[in-house]
Amino acid sequence: MIQKTLDNLFEEFLTKESIFTCKGALQAKYQPKNLLHREELVKELASILAPTLRDELPSNIFIYGKTGTGKTSVIRWIADQLSSKAGSIDVRLKIIYVNIKLDRVADTEYRLFAYLGEQLGATIPTTGLPTSHVFDVFKREVDAKDSTIIVILDEVDRLISKTGDEVLYNLTRMTGDLKHSKVCIIGITNDLKFLDTLDPRVRSSLSEEEILFPPYNALQLRDILARRAEIAFKSGVVDQAVVRKCAARAAREHGDARKALDLLRVAGEIAERAGDTKVVEKHLDIAEDRIDFDRVLETVKSQPRQSKAVLFSIMRLNGEEVTTGDVYDTYRHMCMNSGLSVLTQRRVSDLISELDMLGIVSAKKKSLGRYGRTRFISLHLPSVVHGNIHEVLSSEFGM
DNA sequence: AGGTATTCACATGAAACTATTCTCTGAGTTAGG
């Protein structure tokens, strides 16, 4: 019986015509042929990097701008163009792109050097060696290449917040120790205040050139979306009105193109699943909720056990604002009942801060004068997810 | 009344510790010549 219906379902799926022609065009990793509304920045960056083609060392570059403003796309695009150009005129150039947050292979000093070294052909174990040794291996590898090497560090702020700015200091000063090769660093971040937190020495050498990526406005977003929608959907599936709506919503949220594309893609998926042949505004509404829902549920699920326990305690206290002390009491009882080891209040306090940062709970500091100073914690979940999360957590802790 | 000192309940910071995973090194063991 089940077999039969499932069979039908697959069959139906296969025969039904998809409304997409190339869904990939709406995904973050898609590289468009040309980058709309970024021509000036492309030109600027290209002119800074051009000296590599004459075998000269370009300035280090520091790029900043909010998420979804095209930083990564632009730099990757230029990197591609540059290396193919270098290839055609026989200039030795190697470009290494690392996303520190995404590739978790590179979020510490050791791992970054190991990763870079591997990109150049060395084999470096994941652990066991002193960091300085790994750095030496990397340096040797670089020098052996006898070429210009451009290292692109996407989301550098992650690296610094975890390990301090010594890494960058080492990297930026490396060229001095090398006999044959040259190294150029391109740092990318969406933390606009990041530069201020750096050691002045590092700062001045990293940001020989600074480039700001401003957010897209609604009109620009519309162009981008329209172009991508053209590639991604069959013609007539998405009309201009929907694209405009989509762009407007994303523009409201600081001109984040990635979000806009996500919204459109999910809306398309929803329409397709519902068997509709056109994407309409209704689908956008559902998509907006869905994205929210998925994001929150995913973050909660991926939390470590103790963090979930803390969240669950907050949920069980259920309702008004509670203090850190209240949460800790409930948490302790819960741990004892479910056989989980009890962490110190110090640690729980940190876990609460983390949940706050993730936007799952809100924790406001408040002083009660004579009666101490504590955080007031309340749940901060969209109501759609609340039930689901409660279910997930209570089954995990068996209550 | 006005001003200062206390006090509470944590927040926040820094350092040290723990468990795990992994490499390197050198001593001991084994198998083949």
Add this chain to the structure above:
DNA sequence: TAACTCAGAGAATAGTTTCATGTGAATACCTGT
């Protein structure tokens, strides 16, 4: 004698504990009127 095995030392890392210090404002306590 060369190849292999294995234990011990040393690293990196995530997660945590320990110890120390910081914090904001309601209250308690003084002081002089």
